[in-house]
Amino acid sequence: MQGICLLGATGSIGQSTLEIIAQHPDKFVLINASANESVDKMADICRRFKPQRAVMGSEKACNELAQQCQGLATSFEWGEAALDSIASDSAVDQVMAAIMGFAGLKPTLAGVRAGKRTLLANKESLVTAGKLFMDEVAHHEVTLLPIDSEHNAIYQSLPQTSSGAHKRDVSKIILTASGGPFRTWSLSDMGSVTPAQACKHPNWSMGQKISIDSASLMNKGLELIEACWLFDVTPNEVDVVVHPESIIHSMVSYRDGSVIAQMGNPDMKIPIAYGMSWPDRVETNVAPLNLIDVARLNFESPDLLRFPNLKLAADAWFMGGTAMAVLNAANEIAVAAFLNHQIGFLDIAKLNERVLTVANIVAVNALDDVFEADRYSRHLALDMISRGKFS
Ligand code: NAD
Ligand code: MG
Numbered sequence: 001m002q003g004i005c006l007l008g009a010t011g012s013i014g015q016s017t018l019e020i021i022a023q024h025p026d027k028f029v030l031i032n033a034s035a036n037e038s039v040d041k042m043a044d045i046c047r048r049f050k051p052q053r054a055v056m057g058s059e060k061a062c063n064e065l066a067q068q069c070q071g072l073a074t075s076f077e078w079g080e081a082a083l084d085s086i087a088s089d090s091a092v093d094q095v096m097a098a099i100m101g102f103a104g105l106k107p108t109l110a111g112v113r114a115g116k117r118t119l120l121a122n123k124e125s126l127v128t129a130g131k132l133f134m135d136e137v138a139h140h141e142v143t144l145l146p147i148d149s150e151h152n153a154i155y156q157s158l159p160q161t162s163s164g165a166h167k168r169d170v171s172k173i174i175l176t177a178s179g180g181p182f183r184t185w186s187l188s189d190m191g192s193v194t195p196a197q198a199c200k201h202p203n204w205s206m207g208q209k210i211s212i213d214s215a216s217l218m219n220k221g222l223e224l225i226e227a228c229w230l231f232d233v234t235p236n237e238v239d240v241v242v243h244p245e246s247i248i249h250s251m252v253s254y255r256d257g258s259v260i261a262q263m264g265n266p267d268m269k270i271p272i273a274y275g276m277s278w279p280d281r282v283e284t285n286v287a288p289l290n291l292i293d294v295a296r297l298n299f300e301s302p303d304l305l306r307f308p309n310l311k312l313a314a315d316a317w318f319m320g321g322t323a324m325a326v327l328n329a330a331n332e333i334a335v336a337a338f339l340n341h342q343i344g345f346l347d348i349a350k351l352n353e354r355v356l357t358v359a360n361i362v363a364v365n366a367l368d369d370v371f372e373a374d375r376y377s378r379h380l381a382l383d384m385i386s387r388g389k390f391s
Contacts (some may be wrong), residue, residue, distance in 0.1 A: 002028050002276065003091050005116070007083070007107050008098035009033035010041040012207045013121045013147065016269045017096050017276075018045065024282055032086035034099070034107070037061050043068040050074065052091060055082045083107040088114035094276065096147070097122040100209050101332050102325075102374055105129055109367075115140045119275040121147040123226045124332075128325040129370045130229035144230075145275040150175050150223055151230055152271035153249035153262035158231070173227055174251040174259070176243040177302060178203050180215040183244060187306050193345045195338060203246035203266040212335045216348050217302065221313025222331075225324055228317055235314040242300045247289065265289050308349045312356060321363045322373035323356065329377035330355035337385050347391065354390040355380050 004021060008014045014035075021028045030049040035042040036057035046054050046069045053075045056062040062078035069076070077086075087095050087110040095111035096119045097104055104122035109129070112118055113136060120126065126133055137144045146152050154173055181200055182190050198215040199208055206214070213219035220240055227238055249271075251261040264270045267286040274281065304311050309331075316323040334348040343351065355377055364370055384390040 001026075002093045003031040004028055004276070005032040005087050005089060005092040005095045005111065006030060006098065007034050007087060007096060007104065007111075008100065008122070009045050010035040010038040011098055011100060012205065012210075013096070013098035013268060013272065016267075016272050017098065018049065020269060020273045020276055020282070020284065021049065023285065024277075027282065028276060031091045032089055034083055034086060035061075036099075036103075039064045039068065046072055046074050053077060053082075053086050053089070055079075055086050080106060084110035087111035087116065092116055094119060096272075096276075097125065098147075100124075100207055102128055102328060105133075105370070109133065109136060112136045112140055112142050112144075115142060117143045117145070119145050119147050119272070121272075123148055123222050124328055126229050127222050127225045128328050128374065129364070129367065130225065130324065132364065132367055132370070134229055143278075145278055146226075146230055147268070147271050147275050148223060148226060149266070149268060149271050150250040151226060152274055154227065154231060154252060156262045156274070157250070157252040157260040167232065169254050169256075170237075170252055171255045172253040173231060173233060173238045174253055175220065175223060175227055175238055175240050176246070176248055176250050177217065177220045177240055178214065178246045179242040179244050179300075179302070180217065180219075182215055182306075183242065185306075187346070190306065191344060191346050195341070198338070198345060202244070204268070206268075208339060209332070209335050212338060212348070213331070216309050216345070217307035218309040218313070218331050218335075218348070218352070220302070221310045222328065224310070224313050225317050235317050240302050240310060242302050243297065244300075245294060245297055247294055247297055263289060309352060312349070312352055316356060319356075319361055321361050322369060323359075323361045325364075325370045325373040326359045326361065326377040327352060327356050329374045330381045333378050333381035333385070342385060350391045351381055351384060354384060 030051045032053040033051045034055040056078045066076040087107045094117040097108040098121040105125040108125045199211040246266040248261045269284045273284045316327040334351040337343045
């Protein structure tokens, strides 16, 4: 029986993880769970799964939750220290890191430092603190399983050796991208899109922030950086290919000319179940892939003129140090401002570029450097938005 700590239980990944737990009560048990503000959803989760501990983002949300869940043996807690504590809890075997954004870094690292098997959906933690994060994973001999569908596909397509032999044989990683809802739109039409249009992903159903990132291709930029840290490569060894059907979730190209791909219907329950049950596999309720129905798979190059975020991410990787944390923070502010109708869709990439250009990039020697870069970049981005000075 695997005890799970689910960070971000009320989100899209959280809900899919709960479905896998519910489908396999003989294999998985929800030990601890967290949410930020969604009290009603969390109360449903607590009543249904009866976790030992439930952590909310604020005291108010925690009190409301406790009120709604009277009679349960669950301990109700709140705040950052509690979040770290449920991830490192001795009753936990696996941590599903499914908090949205940079807020996921600290508790995810707490789980890593406690040696827990780490199922990483929260790509922002690896993007911002990549080297330190991977050093901690190595130091604590943690099994790190990528949940992001592309990285999960790459993981499955790499040879499962511990010797690192794959590096010699792999010639390229091929990261697929759906292209998002505006793949075929003109730049001028993209200028006036609404948050509702940008959140409407053609193939995947996801949280708001990652949906906007998918529409602006920032998600693919973050994933490019994520792939570099996970698989010890540089952006020069990763090709991004737009594949609108989202059936091939990514590929690995070998030096003998072989290309290994992982396919499946676009449903996050597949990589989630893979991570939870690795090295075995368990059933999911995802419909089997019917290639006759799919009929055609298409591929094209990403358009960096309409989607500059992808190039910005590669630039940030090569700049190194705090550049990736700076870009991520600017983007989190930009996405929130777009969702609040403060800036336009195309302004997201403009703001990201401006912040990355003017920010002072320094080396990352300790985790504090990453937190400082995050604070500094958010401040810069907010200031630019308030003064309208970024295009
Ligand atoms: P979501 O917005 O649906 O859910 C986010 C969860 O995090 C919620 O439970 C929320 O309460 C919690 N949360 C948000 N802000 C928080 C904060 N400041 N402190 C503590 N908790 C907070 O997001 P999602 O779509 O489930 O994505 C979660 C993560 O997984 C993201 O990093 C995303 O990039 C990654 N991911 C998601 C998908 C997907 O299909 N949804 C695919 C790949 C990767
Ligand atoms: Mg992905």
